[in-house]
Amino acid sequence: MLKPIQDNVCLRRVAVDKEMVNGLYVPDTAANSSNVGIIVALGTDPEMLETLKVGDKVIYKEYAGVEVEFEDEVYLMVKFSDILCIIEK
Numbered sequence: 001m002l003k004p005i006q007d008n009v010c011l012r013r014v015a016v017d018k019e020m021v022n023g024l025y026v027p028d029t030a031a032n033s034s035n036v037g038i039i040v041a042l043g044t045d046p047e048m049l050e051t052l053k054v055g056d057k058v059i060y061k062e063y064a065g066v067e068v069e070f071e072d073e074v075y076l077m078v079k080f081s082d083i084l085c086i087i088e089k
Contacts, residue, residue, distance in 0.1 A: 002070055004043040007080040009052065011037030011060065012073070035059050036087070037076060048080040057087040 002010050014036045039056045042049060052058070064082035068075045 002041055002068070002075060002077075004041055004077065006043045007045040007048055008043040009039055009048070009078050009080060009083060010041040010068075011058070011065070011076045011078060012040050013037050013076060014057065035062055035084075037078075040075060043080075045080060052080070052083065052086070059084045059087065 004010050013034065015034065036057065036059055039052055039054050039058060042052060042054060060076075060078050061082045061084060065076045065078035068077055
């Protein structure tokens, strides 16, 4: 398992429905580059740990992070400051 350090967050990208997101139409161009992910692991930054938790669904900045392949899975490593919001149900 990957264990991020400092203010890094490990995400697994989530596929977004190409037609509707929260009741809004999403054009094909936007749906192809989804900025939604599920947090898989968190670094050690205390402020980040108060705000985020593993399993949170989040929206992150469009060009944020670095893709990392580990054990046949692709993850996205982003900074805490690149997380824009938590999606609550």
